[in-house]
Amino acid sequence: MKNKEVLVIDLFAGPGGLGEGFSSVKDKAGNAVFKIGISVEKEESAHKTLTTRAFYRKIKDLSGGLDSYNEYLSGGITRQQLFDRYPKQAEEAETETLYGPKALGDDNEIIHKRIADLVKAHGDSPKVVIGGPPCQAYSLAGRSRNAGIKDYKAEDDHRNFLYREYLKVLSIAQPDVFVMENVRGILSAKIAGKIMFPSILNDLRNPEQATGIASPRYKIYSLVVEASDKDNPVYKNSSDYLIRAENYGIPQARHRVILLGVRSDIEKAPKTLTRSDRQVSVKQAIDDLPKLRSGFSKRKDEPQAWEKAVSQNSACIKALLKKQFDGVESLDLQPFKNLSRSASYFITSLNLVPKCLADWYRKNEPCQMLNHETRGHMDSDLLRYAYSAAFTQLSGGISPKSRDFPDELAPKHENWKSGSHADRFRTQAANKCATTVTSHISKDGHYFIHYDPKQCRSLTVREAARLQTFPDNYLFEGNRTQQYVQVGNAVPPFLARQIGKVVMRLLEA
Ligand SMILES: C[S@@+](CC[C@H](N)C(=O)[O-])C[C@H]1O[C@@H](n2cnc3c(N)ncnc32)[C@H](O)[C@@H]1O
Structure with a gap:
């Protein structure tokens, strides 16, 4: 690993489960490996949660930082008063989350420019894109079929939309690695009776072909099944990309497709996640x-x-x-x-x-119980x-x-x-x-x-957040309904941390 932190571009960030896990990964010297440069989220309450957490990460190690954060959590000061105490960090947090909710597609000018600036400023250091487009029909992958439809325009097909946006960002950022999460349904989504997942994999392997924007190619790995040919990872079953979170220390049977894209010029192959000995109840x-x-x-x-x-x-x-x-x-x-x-x-x-999970929940010893209301x-x-x-x-x-x-x-x-x-x-x-x-x-x-x-x-929201492995001092902003939505949408941070470690070891080469 080079000295500089790995730049993280977090798309469709929700409340920030993936980002939280990646941000927690440290190298042997105890330094953070990943630094989130941008988190893109369109929903207001999730965006507010992301900004609060981004700010927390920036002040937690500063003198009085944790005390100030806890003062906010206990209602002693407002969010604005908290931000006013650390104006530089508040500005950085707002920059990270683009000063407000932003939608890929609608706000591309701002989002793409910021990503391009970050990538440029980051020079040769590694870059990672995390997050996945919410599951749609993925009809871009079905463009050959659509080409046969009279007057069909892919741009007008709303189902294409976010998947295309994702591929565009891959082309702009050209990351070393990407981590794309999606629901299990992506494996069986069909258009005109044809299963789309193989076409989706092909698009991700070669974003240039799908978007027309010059970009490198990628190898797509499973995080749970070893590829028989590491240089050309292909798997027997599409379900080999499915992660069963309960096998990795998460107290929840959450089954999600997580694809690990590795730029094709990177020779080292990623390791798979290590299964836990027993499930957490x-x-x-x-x-x-x-x-x-x-x-x-x-x-x-x-x-x-x-x-x-x-x-x-x-x-x-x-x-x-x-x-x-x-x-x-x-x-x-x-x-x-x-x-x-x-x-x-x-x-x-x-x-x-288990102790590792207890330490994770209680890091920075929160004294305040958050979002625990019936x-x-x-x-x-x-x-x-x-x-x-x-x-x-x-x-x-x-x-x-x-x-x-x-x-x-x-x-x-x-x-x-x-x-x-x-x-x-x-x-x-x-x-x-x-x-x-x-x-x-x-x-x-x-x-x-x-x-x-x-x-x-x-x-309660907090109990659901525990099942999703959010640390206890992770504050969900917004009203209670919005908090539940955020928690339900998230990638479990403790799983994301394990994925972050796999990526760290891969980039150490
Ligand atoms: C499944 S959640 C993501 C969870 C997140 N990756 C995590 O780790 O916690 C998907 C998020 O994408 C957001 N979203 C949907 N369309 C979007 C768009 N066009 N631009 C930005 N965010 C969008 C939704 O509001 C939702 O919060």
Whole structure:
């Protein structure tokens, strides 16, 4: 590795999961290897989150930097007052995130110029592009088919749009390496009955052919399967590009396609990620967070009324579960007393999770608990949540399907028993890794029910952020719905850190 940091160009940055992981990678001397030069994001709240985090990274090692950041987190000062204390770093953070939300496509003049300037200023030092265009139909890859369509113009096809933008940036930045993340659906996306993924790979191998802009070629590696020919990586199955996050220390079954593009003149081949010995469970990841109660969405929210409702539900749930399980009597479903709906401080230490992950969550010892606040639910959902969580506990970790719910608890959906709503309610079992945290969590909490029947609630933003491996002092800006969307969209930073290390070793050559 040369002395200079590797320039990172972060596209479709969301709240910055990939960027956080890359930024955390240090070399043997303890110096940061990657430096984010630009993060492009079009959504306002995610952009604000990115800017706050970019600023945090710039001040955390300065005298008084962490204290000032914590003062902001605790509400002691406003964001503007925080930025005013470190004007140089605030300016750098704003520059990094382009002074506001920007959309690839709409704001290309600004974005491309900034990327070109950064690349020029960076000289011969390595450059990396991270991020992936949100999954669309990828019809650029289907341009040969489209060419046969009368009056077809690729530029007018919205489905092309972001994928083309991504290829354009590759051509402008000509990075040594790119890391492109996408949903699993990219492997099977079809146009006119034809699977597009091979064409997508071809475009990424040769962006010039796709965009007409002069650019180098790339070899595309899997991060989990060794290529039989390192100089010409091709894989038997397209699923070889799929990363199952739960195998790499993430407490969540998140399956995403991650492609590692390496400029073809780089001779060294990347290593694959190292699998963890064992999976991390939901309980390990979140059990230390303060217990909270849910609230009522349809009536006045008072703790005593909540306790009364949960207590009454408990007898009903036990009667219903007795028909299916032994040992129901010993189940403790009595509500906790005096729980609040949000918590600002950590009470217990994180001692269930493997040490490397505990250190990651708690780096810089945050004293402030962020984004840990419950939602309100309907009375009927409180009962279903408690039933679902108790069922999951008694069954050893199997969340009930709709057929497992007694008629008394059935919601008024015509299709409830038909099978299409089989997973309408899902408890995240304590003893397993979580199912994929998606932005759907912003809509309702039915898929993300806390395993503790006594808390009767869906997961908070912070709990979802833990399952996504964001450090505890990572602040999600915006309202609660926006925070959930950001968390659900992100690449787990702890996984991104491992990918960053693979890239660091590759560039060390
Ligand atoms: C899946 S998320 C990215 C997650 C991110 N890579 C991470 O590591 O956390 C995709 C993001 O792309 C953003 N986006 C969509 N279209 C965009 C565009 N044209 N320009 C910039 N950002 C865009 C969305 O707002 C969303 O936040």
